[in-house]
Amino acid sequence: MTVVQEALAAATSDFTKFFEAIFATDVEWTIAGHGPVARTYNGLEDLFTNAEAALFSRFAEPLRITVRGVWADGDKVFAQIDSATTAKDGKPYANGYMYIMSMEDGKVVSGIEWLDLTAYYEILDRVDP
DSSP states (O other): OHHHHHHHHHTTTOTHHHHHHHEEEEEEEEEOSSSTTOSEEESHHHHIIIIIHHHHTTBSSOOEEEEEEEEEETTEEEEEEEEEEEBTTSOEEEEEEEEEEEEETTEEEEEEEEEOHHHHHHHHHHSOO
C-alpha cells in the first residue's frame, strides 16, 4: 500500500507519473463501463495508445489529482482519486476514479478502473487533439 501512496503523492501535479512509477509494462488493466474505451488493455503501451493518449492530448496542462483514500487487503490496493485540469478549449475537465490494483513486487500487474466515462467521451467529442 505504501508504494501506491507514495506514487500517488508524487503524481499530484501530473497523473501520468503514477502509471510510469508503479505500473508493470505488461499490466492487464480494465476500464469498466460501456463504449469504445471500456475494455481490458494488455500492457502500458496498449493502455496509453488506445485510451489515455486520446484524453491527455485534449488537455492544456497536466492532469492534477487529489487522493481521497487508499486501502489494502492482501495484494489488492484500492484507491479513490479525483482529477482536474483545463482542456485546450479553456473549459474545465474533472473526473473521479476508483482503482482496484493487484500488486506484485511493488508493481501494479493488473487492475480495474471505474470513472465517469460520460466526461471522458464528452471531452473527446468537444476538443480536438
